[in-house]
Amino acid sequence: MIFTNLIxxxxxxxRFGKEIEYYxxxxxxxxxxxxxxxxxxxxxxxxxxxxxxxxxxxxxxNSWFMSPSKGLAMSLIMLEPLxxxxxxxxxxxxxxxxxxxxxxxxxxxxxxWPNDILLGNKKCGGILCESRISGQTVNSMVIGIGLNxxxxxxxxxxxxxxxxxxxxxxxxxxxxxELICAMVLxxxxxxxxxxxxxxxxxTNYCAHLNEITSFNHNGVSQHGLxxxxxxxxxxxxxIEEEVQLFPSIILD
Numbered sequence: 227m228i229f230t231n232l233i234x235x236x237x238x239x240x241r242f243g244k245e246i247e248y249y250x251x252x253x254x255x256x257x258x259x260x261x262x263x264x265x266x267x268x269x270x271x272x273x274x275x276x277x278x279x280x281x282x283x284x285x286x287x288n289s290w291f292m293s294p295s296k297g298l299a300m301s302l303i304m305l306e307p308l309x310x311x312x313x314x315x316x317x318x319x320x321x322x323x324x325x326x327x328x329x330x331x332x333x334x335x336x337x338x339w340p341n342d343i344l345l346g347n348k349k350c351g352g353i354l355c356e357s358r359i360s361g362q363t364v365n366s367m368v369i370g371i372g373l374n375x376x377x378x379x380x381x382x383x384x385x386x387x388x389x390x391x392x393x394x395x396x397x398x399x400x401x402x403x404e405l406i407c408a409m410v411l412x413x414x415x416x417x418x419x420x421x422x423x424x425x426x427x428x429t430n431y432c433a434h435l436n437e438i439t440s441f442n443h444n445g446v447s448q449h450g451l452x453x454x455x456x457x458x459x460x461x462x463x464x465i466e467e468e469v470q471l472f473p474s475i476i477l478d
Contacts (some may be wrong), residue, residue, distance in 0.1 A: 227250070227277055227295070228248060228275060228276075228277055228403060228404060228407075229404055230246040230248050230275075230404075232402070232404035232408075233246060233275075233404045233407050233408050234246070234407070234408075235408075236404065236408035236409070237408045237411060237412060238408075238412040238428060239271075239411055239412050239413070239415045240415065241270060241271035242271045242273070242302060242411040242412075242414065242415045243271065243273050243407075243408065243411045244271055244272075245269050245271065245272040245273075246272070246273050246274075246275060247262065247272060247273070247274045247275070248275055248276070249274070249275070249276040249277075250276070250277050250278065251276065251277065251278040251280065252274075252278070252279055252280075252283055252299075253279070253280060253281035254279060254281050254370075255274040255275065255279060255299050255300055255323065255370055256301045256356060256368050256370040257276050257281075257319065258301070259272075259274045259301040259303050259368040259370075260337045260356070260368060261448075262274070262303070262465075263303065263366055263368075265303070265361045268303045268305065269303070269304040269305065270303065270304060270306050271302070271303070271304070272302075272303045272315070273300050273302050273303070273305070273407075273411070274300065274301045275298075275299065275300040275301075275407065275468055276299050276300075276311075276342070277294060277295050278292070278294035278295065279297075279299035280292075282299060282372055290352060290372045291382065291386060291390070291438050292348065292372060292374070292375075292418060293377045293381040293382075293415075294375070295371065295375075296375060296376040296377045296381060296392075297373060297374050297375055297376075297377060297392075297403075298371070298372070298373040298375050298406060298407060299370075299371075299372050299373075300370070300371050300407060300410075301368050301370045301371070302368070302369040302371075302411065303363075303366075303367075303368055303370065304316075304366065304367040304368070305365075305366050307363050307364065308363070308364040308367065309362065309363060309364075309456070310359070310362050310363070310364065311357075311370055312421055313357060313364040313367065314325070314458050314459045314460070314473060314475050314477065315421045315424055315458070315459045316355055316367060316369065316472045316475065317341060317353055317355045317369075317427070317459065317475050318424050318425060318428045318455065318459040318474060319341065319353065319417040319418060319421060319424045320353045320369050320371065320414060320418055321337045321343065321353055321428060321431070322337070322413070322427045322428050322431065323410050323411075323413035323414035323417055324343050324351060324371060324373065325337055325343065325431045327406050327409035327410045327413055328343070328345065328350075328373075328393060328406075328467045330409060331393060331397065331401050331405075331406060332393075332397040332399075332408075333345050333350075333393050333396055334346070334396070334398055335350075335410050335431060336431055336432070336433035337428060337431040337432055337433060338432075338433050338434055338439075339352040339434075339436070339439070339441075339455065339461045339462065339474065340441065340450065340472075340474040341354060341355075341434070341474070342477035343373065343397040344433050345391050345392075346391055346395075346396050347393035347433070348389055348390055349389055349390050349391070350373060350390070350391050350392055350393060350396070351371065351373035351374060352371075352372050352373055353369065353370065353371055353372075354369075354370040354372075355367060355368070355369050355370070355474075355475050356368050356370070357475065362392045369414075371410065373391035373393070373406070373408060373456065373461065374377055374391065374393065375391035375392060375393050375394065375401050375403050375429055375471065376392060376393070376394045376400050376401060376403070377394065377395070378392075378394065378395065379395060393406075405441055418458065425455055425456070425457055425459060426442065428455060429454055429455065430444035432454070434451065434452050435452060435453075435454055436451065436453065437451070437452055437462070439449070439451075439452040441472075446464065448463065449465070450463040450464050450465035450466075450470070451463065451464040451465075453469060455474070456471070459473070459474045459475070460472060460473055460474065473477070
């Protein structure tokens with residue numbers, strides 16, 4: 227069970243995490259967050275969190291595995307309007323915030339564009355940012371974060387055993403999920419105050435600079451040399467000797 231009072235005790239934020247919607251079992255924290263927004267039951271900075279997310283989703287419709295009562299599945303709701311210039315950097319800032327939290331707890335995290343969190347060259351988490359826009363303004367955004375925290379090797383399905391890991395596996399000790407949640411929110415809020423430097427911080431954690439990378443964009447498989455991200459958070463991918471730009475955020 228996740229104790230929301232422990233999250234709030236460890237927060238060092240002005241607004242993020244002050245209101246928490248906790249569910250013992252939930253299909254998707256992102257979907258629940260959007261339901262709360264649409265029903266006018268959400269507030270800026272509210273988080274939706276669950277002990278057992280059984281229909282977690284990733285980018286391009288991929289699913290996300292979470293072991294009940296061992297992983298961390300949460301979504302942060304942002305309702306204050308953002309310019310597109312700032313909004314496109316939100317996924318980058320979220321990745322850095324997660325990396326900082328994992329590093330604080332003894333991990334050696336790396337980031338893989340657009341949304342993967344790595345430990346020991348294996349995936350331990352992911353980020354999914356979804357938004358609603360009007361013109362050049364993002365009116366609302368949900369930042370979904372899924373992290374493997376206390377899973378053991380036996381917890382992962384066989385098909386994930388070679389590619390997935392957890393903070394506990396990499397550090398050889400268990401971790402308090404509430405503390406990690408609070409740290410992610412605290413680091414994230416701090417990063418939002420200084421978005422101009424977030425791309426350079428992301429690059430410091432990058433796992434695949436100047437390496438071949440494969441990903442899906444708008445349902446199309448892409449393959450090329452990853453040359454880093456620009457000041458708009460866009461990936462710079464060299465494909466057939468031409469550098470192309472790809473966004474890191476889903477804008478609806």
